[in-house]
Amino acid sequence: MAPSQASHVPTLDSLIKAFNNQLLEASIESLIFLLKRRQVKGDECAKATAHILRQVVAKSKWHDVDQLLSRVQSAGSRVARAAPQEPVIGNVVRRVLGLIRDEASEDRNADDYGSEAASDIQSLAPSAPLPQRPPPVPVRPSPSVIAGGGLQVSKSMFNLLSVADTDSPMTGASTPLSQAQPASVHALRSEVMDGIEEILDEINQADDQIAGFSEIQIHPGDYVLAYQPSRTVERFLVKAASKRRFTVIIAGLESPTHGATEAPYAALRKKLNGAGVKTINLASNGLMAYIPRVNKVIFSAKAVYQNGGLLVDSGCCIAAQAAHEYLKPVIVLSPVYKFCPEDPSDEVSRGELGNPSGYVSYANGPAVDALDIENTVTDYIPPELIDVYLTNLGPQTRHHLASILADHYKTEDIGFNLHLGES
Template sequence: MAPSQASYAPSLDNLIKSFNSQPLEASIESLIFLLKRRQVKGDECARATAHILRQVVAKSKWHDVDQLLSRVQSAGSRLVRAAPLEPVIGNIVRRVLGLIRDEASEDRNNADDVTSEAASDIQTLGPSAPPPLPRPVPVPIRPGPSAISAGMQVSKSMFNLLSVADPGDSPATGASTPLSQAQPASVHALRSEVMDGIEEILDEINQADDQIAGFSDIQIHPGDYVLAYQPTRSVERFLVKAASKRRFTVIIACLDSPNSGAAEPPYATLRKKLNTAGVNTINLVSNGLMAYIPRVNKVIFGAKAVYQNGGLLVDSGCCIAAQAAHEHLKPVIVLCPVYKFCPEDPSDEVSRGELGTPSSYVSYANGPGVDALEVENTVTDYIPPELVDVYLTNLGPQTRHHLASILADHYKTEDIGFSLQLGEP
């Protein structure tokens, strides 16, 4: 259900500020409303998801780890269904689920250590320990025959129970996790630890672009001709950081949209920053790309997601630049933070690309002409892994062969298909 004031859609920053003052369900519905209207997209989805899951941990009622995992999975699945073409939402949900499992396992190990230490202290007392107090001797009462047979059955069943049961076993649930029978003090400590862990994820999201930009002087050399196809925010910071230490030429390529009606040319702010730093810029539309590719030293663009096989979800047109660079043996560098690494293979929908409105290219004022045409405007493209040379992340440059280790370090196997664990609403 959409918010009561459907005509007013708050910005993401205002929505995040309102999370602390409104109920949890209202916060989730407000974010879903913005996701469906595509008013929150791209990198903003990661930040919004982390904030809302922090509210789920803080405000929802749960008494053990299994309940907490269920609450996070439920809220995360709703967000994924609201924006199925934003894989970064599922990535953040998986990161939080893995964080909960790690914190619960750590608390369980600490509790086991304390128990083992207490047992060792008792054993070390030895003969010096004071003798136990004498227990009162019960008065013998002769039981009847039925009581004797019942007592034998109880003793036998208790013996079987103790001989089979393992006090360290977790309950047999769908998400078996340590500390499922946690005490209130442990629940309070786990809540605090998970919230601190989500804050660290938020710091990673906010600092990722600056950390990637720190590798710019290694990737860009003096005198290079760099082709930046539809530069994202990460690419812009990367180029501006490199311009502070290098002198090179940037070719800014973008799609030609004759009916966009923009007040200023695209990427005018980026060109101004680069020119101020002494870096030359060349404006280029995509249909003139092949004429400049032989002169280019490397191609750089940002990615919306990196899939398990190394394929990329990118803005429309980047695939053309990657194919042209591959034909002319030019390296392709993709800027992508680790939180955009998706532990899944791309779906058929991702491979086909997302379709947007064609009104930027075909005017609906030409009624007869529009009726006779079927125009498709692809918003996203899929780039196969063989067209990519370097994945530049906030952890440094990576190759396709190292992606599996990065995914294993950041995601739990049991959380990869979390969105399939709950049925459709």
């Protein structure tokens, strides 16, 4: 059940800390509640999904790989349906499913290797005692010599090996996990949880790794247009400012906030100015006037689809189209965990609509009744408008996306529809 007190909704950090002390179902419902209320969104969704799937692996009951995959698929589908506008949730679920398949495959290969070793030992032993030829010298051996002869000892050793091989759990075929000992289940559980921790480390370190390539992409004296800079873009620009002197033009469709005490992106401007980098605030309607002076356009993506298209914040498509017309390079910053192994749907191409109250006052009732106002929250950018995909693995082009997706997702999981059913 969702938390009953809506006024005391926990933050993501407090929710993650509470996962260890909660029942699994309560943890899933708490996360779903935050996702539906948009209190967990953007990059935080990836971290929250990885944490909740780690709890699924640790706390749910399963006895073989198929059951574990089913548990992760079920929980992942519920979380993904709570926030269908966040494709990164599905990406993390598929990454964990692929991780489970890899770990199970390694266990089976280890079993097969042990079985082959046992077979080799058995093949070296004689299958039956060899017949003895009569000795050329008519000397009758004593009974004690027969009892202690090497041939009889070899036969006894072979019998021991046969008994040991019969009792051994290693056979010629790989042993399914459902027939394995509880220690095998415990080992797989531990390996998968360690793998999820590595995914969490990747998520936490991605922004800093992307920022490490800023020296290559930004040159002294550049005019860089940053459209609605996200946290990833901010770290990228601040890192570049520690090595380069350039000018940043900050543009965006930032809606007016009632009671706001400072201008948008004031903290970013303060950091850049402190490092000696000039900043210019620009409204979106003045974009075309500055594009001829700009050297490159930089923004971040919410998702990178299989065809190279992007799901971005509203307005980024205008900047990308303007840069394309003036032959200015467009650099998109996106960690690998945002790469989605699917093509964009019709809903993605149309964009998500949000609350327009930030742009129009409902106090003027007659004017509002006469208008049909749409506030587009996300845009879709086709791949032909993008020049460089800058990931935590380095700069990439559209032609290299297929290999990155193949390295991070299994074919069996790409077709799995996370949004089937009702939330």
